[in-house]
Amino acid sequence: MHNSSQNGLHVAIIMDGNGRWATRRGLPRVAGHRAGVATVRDVIEHAPELGIRRLTLYAFSSDNWNRPAPEVQSIFWLMRAYLRLETDRLRQRGARLQAIGRRDRIPAALLREIEKAEFATADCKLLDVRVAVDYSSRDSITRTVSALKETVSGSVAESPDFFRGVLTKVLTAESGNVDLLIRTGGEKRLSDFLLWESAYAELYFTERMWPDFGAIDLEAAVSEFSERQRRFGGLPNPASQPTASTTEGAR
Ligand code: IPE
Ligand code: IPE
Ligand code: MG
Numbered sequence: 001m002h003n004s005s006q007n008g009l010h011v012a013i014i015m016d017g018n019g020r021w022a023t024r025r026g027l028p029r030v031a032g033h034r035a036g037v038a039t040v041r042d043v044i045e046h047a048p049e050l051g052i053r054r055l056t057l058y059a060f061s062s063d064n065w066n067r068p069a070p071e072v073q074s075i076f077w078l079m080r081a082y083l084r085l086e087t088d089r090l091r092q093r094g095a096r097l098q099a100i101g102r103r104d105r106i107p108a109a110l111l112r113e114i115e116k117a118e119f120a121t122a123d124c125k126l127l128d129v130r131v132a133v134d135y136s137s138r139d140s141i142t143r144t145v146s147a148l149k150e151t152v153s154g155s156v157a158e159s160p161d162f163f164r165g166v167l168t169k170v171l172t173a174e175s176g177n178v179d180l181l182i183r184t185g186g187e188k189r190l191s192d193f194l195l196w197e198s199a200y201a202e203l204y205f206t207e208r209m210w211p212d213f214g215a216i217d218l219e220a221a222v223s224e225f226s227e228r229q230r231r232f233g234g235l236p237n238p239a240s241q242p243t244a245s246t247t248e249g250a251r
Contacts, residue, residue: 008053009222012178012194012201013043015057017185017209030074035211037082044095046215047127050222054128054176058193062102062136076110079133083113087120094126101135137195144170171196180225182218184210202228 015036022032040057047055060075083097090097099114114133148166178194178201186207190198204221206213229236 008051009179009225010054010056010176011047011052011218011222012056012181012198013058014181014183014185014191014193015039015059015210015213016183016187016191018211020185021209021211029071030078032209032211033071033075033078037078039210039213040082041086042214043218044090044127044129045093046218048094050219052127052222054130056100056130056132056178056194058132058135058191060101060133060135061192062134062139063192065105065134076107079131080107080110080113083117087117090117090129091121091124094124095129096121096124096127097129097131099131099133100140101133102139103134106134132193136192137190137197138192141167141171141196167196177201180204180221182206182221184208184213200230200232202230 018032018036019029020032021035022029025031043057044055059079064075065072087097097117099118103111103114110133114131144167145163148163148170152162176197178198181190181194181198181201182204183189184206186205186209188205194201202225204224206217206221208217
C-alpha cells in the first residue's frame, strides 16, 4: 500500500503537453488531444490499485478560451465523444464522474453529456473522477467569496476565521485537499488549478507529454509521493509515513 489512510489519496493532474506531442510528430494539435484521451482511460483504470480514491483532472482551463476557436471546439467535441463512449465503462469500474468549473459557457450538447454521466455514475464508490472543464481556481474562490458576502453581515463578517472556515468547507467540498499534484509536459506551474486545495499538496513535475504518460508513470509518481515527508507546518515525526490529508489536516 502506498498510503496509510483509509480514505485514499487525492491526486490532481494537469494533463499538459498534447499540442507539443502532436507538433513533434508533424500532426495537428488536435491529434494530441485525441491521443490524450487514451491516457485518461489508462489512468482512471489504474488509479484505484495505486491507493487513489479521488482523481481531479484538468481538462480545459478558463484561460484556454484564448486558443483558436477550432481547437477549443475540437476539445469539447472529444470530451463529448469520450463521455458518450465511456460512461458505461466508468460505471462498471465504480468510477463516479463529476465536472467542476463553470457550466454556463460550454456547449449545451457537452453539458448534457456531462449531466448524463454524472447521473449514471452517481452511486459509484471506488473512485471519484473530477474533470475540471472551463475551470479557474481564482474564479472559483472569487465566486465563493462573493456568494458569502450576500449571506453574512454584522460582526461575523469581520472575522477572518469565519471566512477561512467557510472557504475551506466550500472549496474543499468541491474537490477536496490535494495530496499529490502531477503536471506532465515539463512546465513547472499551476496555471490556475486548485490553488486553495493544493496548499500542502506534494508537487510532481514530469517531462513526459500527456499522451505518453501511463500507468507506470502514475505509479512512479505515487511511489515518489510515498517517500516524501509531509509536515503541514509541524515538526517531522520520525515514524511518519505520508498520509492522505484529512479535511482539517492540510488547511
Ligand atoms: C493540454 O495540452 C490540454 C489542454 C490545455 C486542453 P496543451 O494543448 O496545452 O499542449 P501543449 O502544452 O501546447 O503541448
Ligand atoms: C493548463 O495547461 C490547462 C490544462 C492542462 C487543461 P496550459 O497549457 O493551458 O497552461 P499554460 O498556458 O502552459 O500555463
Ligand atoms: Mg499546455
